[in-house]
Amino acid sequence: MIDPVFALDLIKILLVLIVLSAALIITRRDFIALTSLYAAQSFLIVLLSVGLFAIDRNPLLLIIAAITLLSKVVIIPFILTKVQRRLKMKREIEFSHLSPIGAILLAVVAFFFIYALFSGILSGLDKGVLSTVVSLAICLVFMGLIIIFTRKQTITNVIGYLTMENGVLLFSLFVAELSLLIEVLILLDLIMLIVLVALMAFGIDSSIEEFHSQLNVLDRWLGREQR
Amino acid sequence: MIFLLLFLVGAAVLALVLLSRSHRVMNVLSLAHATAYVGIVAYALARLPLPLHADGSDYLFLDHLGAYEILVASVVFFLAALYLEGYIESLIRAEELPKRNLRLFYVAMNLLLIATAFSFASDNLAVFWIFLELTTLFSAVLVVTLNAKENIDVALKYIFIASTSMLFSFIGIILLFFLSAQATGTGTLEWSALMLHAATFSPALLLVSFLFILIGFAAKSGIAPFHTWLPHTHAKAPSAVSVVLSGAVVNMGIYGILRVFAIVHQTSALTAASWFLIGFGIFSVAVASLSMLRQRNTKRIIAFSSIEHMGVILVGIGIATRTSVFWSLAYVLAHSLAKSLLFFSAGIINRQYESNEAEDVRDIFRLQPLASLGLIVGSLTIVGMPPFLLFLPKLFIIIELGKVSLLLFFLLMLFLLIAVVAFGAFMMRLFSAVPEAGKQERIPRFPVPAKMSLTLAILITLVLALGLWFPSYVQHVIDAIVTELRF
Secondary structure, eight states: OOOHHHHHHHHHHHHHHHHHHHHHHHHOOBHHHHHHHHHHHHHHHHHHHHHHHHHHOOHHHHHHHHHHIIIIIIIHHHHHHHHHHHOSOOBOOOOOSSOHHHHHHHHHHHHHHHHHHHHHHHTTSSOTTHHHHHHHHHHHHHHHHHHHHHOOSHHHHHHHHHHHHHHHHHHHHHHOOOOHHHHHHHHHHHHHHHHHHHHHHHHHHSOHHHHHHHHOHHHHHHTOOOO | OHHHHHHHHHHHHHHHHHHOOOHHHHHHHHHHHHHHHHHHHHHHHHHSOSSEEOTTOSSBEEOHHHHHHHHHHHHHHHHHHHHHHHHHHHHHHTTSSOGGGHHHHHHHHHHHHHHHHHHHTBSBHHHHHHHHHHHHHHHHHHHTTSSOTHHHHHHHHHHHHHHHHHHHHHHHHHHHHHHHHHHHSSOOOBHHHHHHHGGGSOHHHHHHHHHHHHHHHHHHHTOTTSOTHHHHHHHHSOHHHHHHIIIIIHHHHHHHHHHHHHHHTTSTTHHHHHHHHHHHHHHHHHHHHHHHTTOOBHHHHHHHHHHHHHHHHHHHHHHOOHHHHHHHHHHHHHHHHHHHHHHHHHHHHHHHHSOOBGGGOOSHHHHOHHHHHHHHHHHHHHTTOTTSTTHHHHHHHHHHHHHHOHHHHHHHHHHHHHHHHHHHHHHHHHHHOOOOTTOGGGSOOOOOOHHHHHHHHHHHHHHHHHHHOOOHHHHHHHHHHHHHTTO
């Protein structure tokens, strides 16, 4: 078993790496690299859940680690890679509103602002390190939002949304673990959203007929597509 | 039993829609779906002791507020289904909707009704959040069924704005769970339990949680500054979908805000939260009314008016008196019916001229007299003219705001007046356009199917009759809601 003190140090390193992965996502243009970075970020969250389990001994953390591994390290990157192969455009051509350096500077400012806000509110509560962790998690959410605002391509916006969602997961891991059923439902909802948005990204890149053909997945399953 | 019935009816309708090949059958099934929901919930309101908890599940319950919202939404879906067959056939004939998308359209429509009903029946904030997310997905599918590539952009914008805002809501929900865990030892997201323990929550953290939650739910309702998706989505969607979006789906965000605000209402964070709601509400009315002045598109101006009205409802909730909350809830019903009438009428105008632009409309009274009447009655209702349905709710919310602050009262009145002028000027422009000399015979009349006309006739009657006589049954239900929410 992992020693709790070692686990705490590991968690701190993992938190830094997770924020670093978001910073790398902000700077990269290549779709495949962005998806790999997202998968790596999700894997870091899996390791973090295992680290937290070593301290808390809450089996729910291990289950969350397992479903995160399956959905965010395997299934969602697989869907995104499949869509990216079919898209004509392979990389982000230009950034809107902010350059990557400006976006990272904004993320740093956001972190200090969030830290100041939450350290004040959480100071009365018993968890001393909570405000730093909460600030990092919400900072990750804001970094995802910055990615959405500074990119024009749908597929990069999806990566931004997924980074935000990882920030929320990180936040919930430290603040409060919801029930397993709710965690699973949220992931199913996330996968449905990604599939739909991925289809639409394909739709923008192709003709409306091809898009509607893809969209009518039910009819294809039932083997009776109407014309 | 009620929940199982709602689920089984929904599942059976979905299965039969999937198996069906005929448009008429899919339409009748959707009509039956909405009718069954209206019947089930009306029965629950009239005969069953509410709140009612689902057997063996902590996630579902039905109280007066949930039942009232399901009833309003189901009535809107019923009217949309009644209107839909003739409207969709016309879209198919004009090749604006591919026939291959018909089944997908009806599946998404019925899934949207199920998700809407179950969101209002959720006794758990996280489950409510999940259903809210699902309604975004199903609505987006309905928008992209049309043969227009720009609809994909519009749907993507809707998904990204609604879903990213909803992630902020989820942070607020986790904070609320954390607060309940601090207060009770085991965290909960059940509405009833949160109401029970609210007084023991840390007011500062509860306010932060409320503000995070407000971002997502406000985006879902089109409250400014999170409204930018709404005018595009409501304007580009097929009219029957616009009706469902602005008559039922936008109510979900307001419903969530009211529920969470009722929790905050038990604590000292109330004053700050109230000012936030009133501020966002007036800001929404201001943004919408000023934007309405520039509109040249029938569906866009009606869409902007939704933002205005969601703002007024938010102000009513923010005032937080028994009277203001009562009339905010009556406003929800009035707005849903009036907005349905406007969008249905706009749908017929769209089929007549194959355009939503005011400049393309000519000789509207002669070509579409019922839709013209629908637009006039709908406009008079939506601007709050007596004796129509929206008059009293709007009047009482404004009076209650006057008791809070005269400055805000005058500010709200000013922006509402701008909205009236914008709406009035637009309608005058629409109705005063006459055909050029000698061209009168060249515009063929769109033959309005009987069920589309019937939908309009029902709504015109409802907004006038309910304005003259607000049933005591509905008053009792709204009274019970206000008491349950402890205002």
